[in-house]
Amino acid sequence: METRNGSKRFVFVLIAALILLAGAVWLNIKFNSDTAANAVNAGATQQPDNESKETMVNMFDDYFNSFRTQRSEVRAQEIDYLRSIINSDNSDDESLEDAQKRLLQLVSNMEKEFTIESRIRSKGFLDAAATLQGDSATVVINGETLSDEEVARILDIIITETGLPASKIKISLGS
Numbered sequence: 001m002e003t004r005n006g007s008k009r010f011v012f013v014l015i016a017a018l019i020l021l022a023g024a025v026w027l028n029i030k031f032n033s034d035t036a037a038n039a040v041n042a043g044a045t046q047q048p049d050n051e052s053k054e055t056m057v058n059m060f061d062d063y064f065n066s067f068r069t070q071r072s073e074v075r076a077q078e079i080d081y082l083r084s085i086i087n088s089d090n091s092d093d094e095s096l097e098d099a100q101k102r103l104l105q106l107v108s109n110m111e112k113e114f115t116i117e118s119r120i121r122s123k124g125f126l127d128a129a130a131t132l133q134g135d136s137a138t139v140v141i142n143g144e145t146l147s148d149e150e151v152a153r154i155l156d157i158i159i160t161e162t163g164l165p166a167s168k169i170k171i172s173l174g175s
Contacts, residue, residue, distance in 0.1 A: 071113075
């Protein structure tokens with residue numbers, strides 16, 4: 001009976017961690033898109049000079065760097081948690097197997113996210129931030145607009161790397 005409760009507790013904690021991660025990503029994107037909209041609206045009445053353009057570029061560079069830092073910190077916590085289950089003498093076989101599978105999936109997602117971001121940058125985009133969760137992918141592109149052709153190129157990269165259908169992929173702009 002204790003092993004079932006331990007397994008249920010593990011699943012509950014893991015789900016809670018994933019929900020917190022998704023919430024943090026959403027808040028980060030929401031906050032930064034609101035900041036970008038405010039910056040754009042504030043500058044709508046005047047033509048931006050080179051210094052204000054540079055400030056906006058730095059702001060979005062900071063967003064992508066901050067996103068990666070936060071993602072890495074959350075992932076490190078998840079990995080530590082899963083490793084503690086794997087290394088625990090008290091873990092039952094089911095919890096151990098589940099933790100090992102989740103750790104492998106997490107590492108796989110990290111590799112895919114890195115590859116997606118790198119390939120998007122190699123296509124001439126300033127930056128990108130990718131997040132894979134379950135059976136969906138979200139990618140934020142550093143740019144002001146995307147043509148249909150650019151969306152198709154980005155979509156092709158994500159589909160190639162993840163195998164996900166286009167309906168499970170969200171592409172948005174970070175500036």
